[in-house]
Amino acid sequence: MITNPPVREPSLELIADYPCETGEGPLWHPDEECLYWVDIPPGHLYRYDPASGRHARVYEADRAIGGFTIQENGDLLLFMAAGRIMTWNHGRTEVVISQIDTDLDTRFNDVSAGPQGQVFCGTMATSRTGPADGRLYRLDPDGTLETKLTGIGTSNGMAWTPDRSRFLHTDTRVRRITSYAWNQAVGDFDPDTGSLVYEAPEEVDYGRPDGMTIDASGDLWIAHWDGFSVVHADPDGRVKEILALPVRKVSSVTIAGPDMTDMYITTAGGNDRGFNGNDAGSLFRLTESARGQPEFRSRIGLA
Numbered sequence: 219m220i221t222n223p224p225v226r227e228p229s230l231e232l233i234a235d236y237p238c239e240t241g242e243g244p245l246w247h248p249d250e251e252c253l254y255w256v257d258i259p260p261g262h263l264y265r266y267d268p269a270s271g272r273h274a275r276v277y278e279a280d281r282a283i284g285g286f287t288i289q290e291n292g293d294l295l296l297f298m299a300a301g302r303i304m305t306w307n308h309g310r311t312e313v314v315i316s317q318i319d320t321d322l323d324t325r326f327n328d329v330s331a332g333p334q335g336q337v338f339c340g341t342m343a344t345s346r347t348g349p350a351d352g353r354l355y356r357l358d359p360d361g362t363l364e365t366k367l368t369g370i371g372t373s374n375g376m377a378w379t380p381d382r383s384r385f386l387h388t389d390t391r392v393r394r395i396t397s398y399a400w401n402q403a404v405g406d407f408d409p410d411t412g413s414l415v416y417e418a419p420e421e422v423d424y425g426r427p428d429g430m431t432i433d434a435s436g437d438l439w440i441a442h443w444d445g446f447s448v449v450h451a452d453p454d455g456r457v458k459e460i461l462a463l464p465v466r467k468v469s470s471v472t473i474a475g476p477d478m479t480d481m482y483i484t485t486a487g488g489n490d491r492g493f494n495g496n497d498a499g500s501l502f503r504l505t506e507s508a509r510g511q512p513e514f515r516s517r518i519g520l521a
Contacts (some may be wrong), residue, residue, distance in 0.1 A: 223457040230235060230463065231503045232485075234266055234273040237488025238499035242468075243430065244482040245513060246474030253474060255484050256283045258327070261298070263298070263306070266501065268475065273501075277306055283500040284326030287337055290417035295516050297326035297339050303357070303435060303518075314519055318363070323347050328388075328429060328470075332375035334405035335359045338366070340373020341406045343391070346361040346516030352386065356406065357519040367409060367437065369512050374388045375430035375440065377455065377471075380511060390426045390443060393418040395455070418442065422448065424460070429470025429484070441483065442470040446495075450485060465495040473510025 223456040225506065238257035245254050253266045261279030263286075266272075282299040286306075289295050294306040301318025303406040304311055308398035337357040343349050352370035356364050371391020378385055384406040385400045390395055395416040416438065418424050424446020430438055449459040467486035474480055479502050487501020 223459055225460045225462050227462045228504045228506075231284065232481070232497060232500055233503050234264065234501040235497065236275075236499055236501070237491060238262075239488060239489045240469060240471045240486040241255055241499050242486070243486040244470055244472045244473065244474070244484050245286065245288060246482075246502070247288055247292075248512070250521060253475060253501075254286070254294065255470075255483055256286065257483075257499075258282050258284055258325075262293075264501075265298075268480075276308070280326050284341075285339070287329055287330035287331040288513065289518050290515045290517045295337070295518055297329045297337075299325035301326070301341075304502065305519075314361070315363070317474060318457070319402075321353070324352060326374060327352070327372055328374045330512040331516040332356075332405060333378070333382060333402065335515065335520075336405055337388075337516045337518060338376050338385075340370060340376070342370070342386075342469045356499075357518060359520065361519065366407070373453050374428050377430060377432040378514075379432060380434055380436050386430075386432070387436075388427050388430060388440075390428055393420065393426050395430070395438070395440070396428055414455075416440065416451060418445075418449075425468075428468065431472045432459065432511065433473055434478075434511050435475075435508070437508065439471050439473070439481070439508070443467050443486070465498045465500070467498065471502040471511075473506065473508055475510075477506070478510040478512070479505060481508070 237284040240258040263277035293307045295385040301321040303315040323346040324341040342352045354367035375388030397415045399411035423444035426439040428443040430440040438451040442450045483502045487494025
């Protein structure tokens with residue numbers, strides 16, 4: 219799916235120079251007009267206010283935070299190690315689910331709120347499990363948790379096409395993005411409809427697909443772990459261009475901001491900047507011609 223695409227070095231702006239081990243999950247909060255992201259292993263939550271230029275670590279959890287969504291009421295919904303799910307709002311926290319018994323040895327890695335307020339939340343295999351012991355769950359607003367996919371290495375990059383006809387899911391371990399038919403009436407996807415959209419070839423060193431976003435035109439913007447890049451592909455997975463970055467572990471990307479035209483990119487590897495790049499772990503921004511889609515909000519536990 220990659221055939222000699224053009225490589226471009228974009229004009230990046232270094233927004234927050236934190237040496238995050240695994241900076242991840244950039245998500246725009248439209249109520250606050252701020253961007254949140256996490257450093258997964260230490261459980262750190264960060265916030266950036268583009269109006270003032272200020273950024274800070276705003277929460278330190280007692281365990282890894284794999285991802286989060288924004289609730290309808292403005293709270294953040296944090297998905298953590300051992301299956302813990304809790305809300306956070308500027309210091310106020312409340313546990314929604316204390317643990318998931320089948321995931322005591324794994325952790326959440328990426329999550330995404332769906333059109334009906336549900337959340338698709340993926341866990342990843344760890345050194346205490348087999349290489350494909352991750353799962354993808356659907357968490358409904360009433361708290362019901364249903365297993366959707368098993369045999370996952372690392373869940374990542376979940377997103378919907380602009381017409382909401384397809385749901386995309388990335389398994390970083392096998393380098394693939396799979397598209398599933400989305401049923402708007404029931405608010406779910408059919409696991410039997412999966413079709414390959416994108417695969418990063420092992421013989422070409424582009425790394426592995428990690429977090430991603432789908433812009434308003436349906437194009438994919440895919441962060442590549444160990445690939446020094448964000449890959450821009452059309453809706454069918456054909457690569458249009460590769461954005462070259464100065465950091466080895468590019469972890470996720472979103473197109474957000476007041477006008478939905480600012481691309482924010484999280485990176486990892488700040489614990490070894492000599493190997494991963496001088497700015498590894500930092501948050502970057504660049505302005506692209508693409509326009510983003512507003513993220514859905516979760517409604518877990520809300521009437």
